[in-house]
Amino acid sequence: MMRAIVIAFAFLTRLPMPNVAWDVRAQAASLKWYPLVGLVLGLLFVLVAWCLRHVPALPAGALMLVLWVVITGALHLDGLADSADAWVGGLGDRARTLAIMKDPRCGPAGVMSLVLVSLLKFAALSAVRDPLPWALLLPPLLARGALVALFLTTPYVREKGLGAPLSGAPALGCHIAVALTLIITFVFGYAGLKALAAALVVGYLWRRTCVHRIGGFTGDTAGAMVELIEAAILLAMVL
Numbered sequence: 441m442m443r444a445i446v447i448a449f450a451f452l453t454r455l456p457m458p459n460v461a462w463d464v465r466a467q468a469a470s471l472k473w474y475p476l477v478g479l480v481l482g483l484l485f486v487l488v489a490w491c492l493r494h495v496p497a498l499p500a501g502a503l504m505l506v507l508w509v510v511i512t513g514a515l516h517l518d519g520l521a522d523s524a525d526a527w528v529g530g531l532g533d534r535a536r537t538l539a540i541m542k543d544p545r546c547g548p549a550g551v552m553s554l555v556l557v558s559l560l561k562f563a564a565l566s567a568v569r570d571p572l573p574w575a576l577l578l579p580p581l582l583a584r585g586a587l588v589a590l591f592l593t594t595p596y597v598r599e600k601g602l603g604a605p606l607s608g609a610p611a612l613g614c615h616i617a618v619a620l621t622l623i624i625t626f627v628f629g630y631a632g633l634k635a636l637a638a639a640l641v642v643g644y645l646w647r648r649t650c651v652h653r654i655g656g657f658t659g660d661t662a663g664a665m666v667e668l669i670e671a672a673i674l675l676a677m678v679l
Contacts, residue, residue: 441469443460443461443469447466447467447469447470448473448476449477451467451470452477452515452584453477453511453512454512467606468605469609469610469613470606471588471617472610472613472614472616472617473617474585474588474617475588475617476617477580477584478581478584478621479577479580479581481511481581482576482578482579482580483577484511485508485576485577486573486574489568489570489573490572497566497567501564501565501568502562505558505561509558516664516666516667517667518660519659519660519661519662519663519664520557520664520667520668521550521551521553521554522540522541522546523541523660523661523663524550524553524664525541525546525549525550526540526541527549529547529549530653532653534655537654538654538658557667557671560671560674560675564671564674564678568674568677568678574628576677577624578625578631578632578635578677579635579669579674579677580670581621581625582621582625582639582669583639583665583666583669585621586643586665586666586669587665588614588617588618588621589618589643590647590657590662591609592611594647594650594656595655596657597654597655597658601658602659603658603659603662622636631677635673635676635677637676638669638673638675639669639672639673642668643669646668647665
């Protein structure tokens with residue numbers, strides 16, 4: 441169990457973790473711990489927001505966003521940029537879309553997606569002025585819970601992609617992880633319902649788009665979903 445948890449944190453964050461052996465079975469077992477990673481990230485963001493409570497709104501929002509990117513290693517931002525380039529350059533063709541996603545170069549669409557999503561996050565984080573904003577637990581928690589749900593419901597289309605081992609994750613543990621994510625969300629009452637609604641709408645629309653274009657999802661499109669869901673929840677929090 442501990443090895444799976446360490447792998448989940450090592451893959452999704454840049455938090456220091458002990459060295460453990462990575463194999464297909466351990467990687468698959470790590471999927472059910474993704475919401476725990478999101479919960480820990482959320483707790484860190486709440487703590488930092490409290491530390492910045494006396495800092496003016498714009499600098500505080502900028503610092504929060506920088507922390508968000510650094511602590512996650514821009515992992516999902518990379519997926520967002522690759523997906524944007526592929527969707528624009530793929531011209532509706534599945535093979536071309538998948539080929540562009542593997543290209544490490546970032547095109548105009550990818551750059552603009554990073555700018556726009558980061559701008560939305562920055563604006564929302566700058567508007568959060570609660571001295572102890574516990575609702576900041578919700579964006580990273582629900583976004584990573586959505587990853588678990590995605591693997592449970594949608595085909596992974598790359599045989600040798602980074603996420604390929606996760607497609608064999610034990611279903612029972614993953615279902616429990618999703619259920620616990622929902623329970624924690626409901627504890628937040630109306631704020632939790634708003635966050636869940638935002639996550640469901642964005643997650644459903646993006647999943648539908650991916651299935652229509654490429655017949656499932658890749659690691660890049662999963663990363664894009666995380667970024668889109670986090671941005672949508674942050675906006676829902678401040679509306």
